[in-house]
Amino acid sequence: MPISMYQASVPLFRSLLGGLSGVLEKGAAFAAAKGVDPSVLINDRLAPDMFPLSRQVQIACDMAKGGAARLAGAELPSWEDNETTFADLKARIAKTLAFIDGFTPEQIDGSEAREIVLAMRSGELRFTGQRYLIGFVIPNVSFHCATAYNILRHNGVDVGKRDFLGEF
Numbered sequence: 001m002p003i004s005m006y007q008a009s010v011p012l013f014r015s016l017l018g019g020l021s022g023v024l025e026k027g028a029a030f031a032a033a034k035g036v037d038p039s040v041l042i043n044d045r046l047a048p049d050m051f052p053l054s055r056q057v058q059i060a061c062d063m064a065k066g067g068a069a070r071l072a073g074a075e076l077p078s079w080e081d082n083e084t085t086f087a088d089l090k091a092r093i094a095k096t097l098a099f100i101d102g103f104t105p106e107q108i109d110g111s112e113a114r115e116i117v118l119a120m121r122s123g124e125l126r127f128t129g130q131r132y133l134i135g136f137v138i139p140n141v142s143f144h145c146a147t148a149y150n151i152l153r154h155n156g157v158d159v160g161k162r163d164f165l166g167e168f
Contacts (some may be wrong), residue, residue: 005071005112005120008107016145019166020060020086021093023149023159028086029051030157036085044151053151055081060144061096067137068100070116071129072107115160132151 031038045052051059058081069076077099083089111129116126127136149164 004027004105004109005129005133006103006108009067009071009108009137010100012138013068013141014097015166017064017093017097017166019058019164021090022059022166023152023163024086024090026163027152027155027157027158028082028153031086031154032158039084039157041152041157042084042086042089044155046147046151046154051052053148054083054089056097056144056148056151057092058083060141060148061092063137063140063144065096065099067133067141068103068108071111071133072103073111073114074103074107078168088107105151109147154166 027041030036031041042054043052055057055130062079062089068074076104079092081097116127116129116132118127125136146164149159153159
């Protein structure tokens with residue numbers, strides 16, 4: 001039996017973002033236990049030309065909500081990027097999970113050939129729904145979740161692969 005567009009998107013986003021929320025929880029606990037100002041972790045980045053932890057979380061959430069909405073042909077909400085604490089970032093994830101949980105399989109399944117057009121600074125990107133999900137959304141959500149995990153791990157937060165993977 002083939003996997004559906006819904007099965008390949010919403011459950012995966014839930015898993016990745018759920019794992020990210022748990023990793024952030026461990027980051028907050030680490031900061032409290034070690035007497036580290038949480039903003040140091042939230043504003044840290046792996047390299048000077050990379051986004052900080054806060055932006056990694058925002059982009060992971062935006063990619064998941066945008067992916068689900070565009071595949072469903074639904075309105076995409078715009079959210080401010082104003083999270084400055086671990087609690088704010090976890091709330092952003094919770095809001096994203098609540099949004100994507102609002103979609104049913106019937107809304108997303110069958111979107112393989114739907115035209116998806118993204119307006120980028122460099123011009124328009126055009127995808128079929130399947131190519132958008134597999135070649136753009138999933139890699140982006142995964143990359144930004146992994147980068148957020150790596151920022152915290154690099155700073156000494158005791159997280160491992162199981163934390164990244166989240167609930168099965």
